[in-house]
Amino acid sequence: MAKESVPVDSILEAAQRLFLAKGCQNTSLEDIAKEVKIDIKKLKAAFPSVEDIVRKILDRDIAESTELFTRTINDRGKADVKLARLVRELMVRYQQSYVVSCVVCEGIEHADSDIRFVKSCLTPEQIDRYRHNTAILGRLIAQGQSEALFTDADPVEAAYLLRGMMGAAVRYRLVTGKDDDIRDHADFVMRIFLKGLLR
Secondary structure (H helix, E strand, O other): OHHHHOOHHHHHHHHHHHHHHHOOOOOOHHHHHHHHOOOHHHHHHHOOOHHHHHHHHHHHHHHHHHHHHHHHHHOOOOHHHHHHHHHHHHHHHHHHOHHHHHHHOOOHHHOOHHHHHHHHOOOHHHHHHHHHHHHHHHHHHHHHHHOOOEOOOOHHHHHHHHHHHHHHHHHHHHHHOOOOOHHHHHHHHHHHHHHHHEO
């Protein structure tokens, strides 16, 4: 009964705001309850720990990303256009979800404890979905090869390189403290990536 009366979406959005401001590990359930203006007991009935909230955000956001990947691969159109649109939408999602940005942003410059914390919350199913989504990127690259747009490169390797470039762009924004429109970074990533891939 308590779970139905708890505003789950509001909890997740409040948690994301607090995570962005304070980090996951420095945010308590009490902080989240106060932000959402609900009783801490209600919150704990639905989410016994901050880790449970992080897992719920990961599950939701990775599922939404999977839908985006699947929709993109099934759309009509040229592979380079679909790929550019997908990268743009993914990077906007990374900007909107602190938790997912921790998953994609790993590197020496910004390897804070929240990144390790969030990654420890990933389930095997979520990791499999991430790999599946990367395989869809590979299919888009293979489509571009069949359209004679892209050079002959291993599509899966190219997909992993593209994901790495997106992660590096997110990390760059964190390291430099930029708060500009991430779509500009997505366009830059695609220009560099496609220069190496276009025939």
